[in-house]
Amino acid sequence: MNPRRQKRLAVVVGIVLLVSGAIGLMLYALNENIDLFYTPSEIIDGKPGAAIPPVGQRLRIGGMVVEGSVSRDRQSLAVSFDLVDVDVNKAVTVKYAGILPDLFREGQGIVATGVLVEQSTIEAHEVLAKHDEEYMPPELAEKMKGIKHVKPTEAGY
């Protein structure tokens, strides 16, 4: 490589490094704003280095639906369930009136948008299902995870 090309190579590499440095710092500064949702323990304890979200704030929460916590109103579409993350003791209750996504079931990841009405209660106006990155046929899932595949229409939700 002749010296002129070497110089141009250095310039190109330099530009890429500078730009990635700048964007890296930007993303680091905006870190908590890029997260799509709060986890239940972040709502109760606050994000590391940030304040606890105040009551009345509009926010998104993401977590696992606690088994046995789903309770439905017989007269309407109203439903409430608890969400947890790794810390099982810090549950946040979500109240929602509307149609739940097909993938909604106990033990499933959920992202809900709503308003924090109490320190650990959210009134949601949108509930989305979050599924994991594992794909397998029903028979294998039954064998490996003990999950019996039940179609949502038959599950009784």
Add this chain to the structure above:
Amino acid sequence: MWKWLHPYAKPERAYQLCHTLLPWFATVAVVSLIIGTVWGLVFAPADYQQGDSFRIIYIHVPSAILSMGAYVAMAIAAAVGMIWQWRTAYMTMIAIAPVGAVMTFIALFTGAAWGKPMWGAWWVWDARLTSELILLFLYLGVMALYAAFDDKLQAGKAAGVMAVVGVVNVPIIHYSVEWWNTLHQGATISKFGKPSIAPEMLWPLLINLLGFAAFVGAISLMRLRNEIVQRELHRPWVADLVANSNARAEKE
């Protein structure tokens, strides 16, 4: 070390190389796309959670991977153009750009169509979806910038800077699901360790991935060939080429 590559900087040699490689890419693309798509959409088992809806993975994942792969290829071509000042490198860059843009669009579109029944939303502004949308805008930006100049060498240089700088977005797309919490799930196959997908579902996906890669390669080669001929229209070798193909056509 890279001296053997230098002759291919000449448009005539690059044209011949495209001509030789194209049938191979096209054959691999057609064969693997047919096998992978039919196997994936018809014969692969349904998912335990998502049922048949998960089959859109056979289009979504390959197009998403290729949207990033094509961008890296385009950025490398742009960098080669800037460092070695090869006109053919810029031609390669602009040949790849629309192909990558279409792959990005397919990934976004199939993602939305998959998101609606599974998540419950067509679109969510999470880190993965947003960074993939930025990738589409980067492709469109490179194409628009290139089209804005009449002098195509200037156009290549300007668009090349944008292509090279935009490559920063590619690792952000890939790691977005790990760095931030997102609605989009984590990586299934493009990670170290065992893929989190059953083998009988994985094989058609890999075959389709190969098919998409060969397809992107084939279309880019065709576009590059056209680009070279268009730009070299006044050169004697193009005139010879046209005369030859005319003569062949007359004989038939």
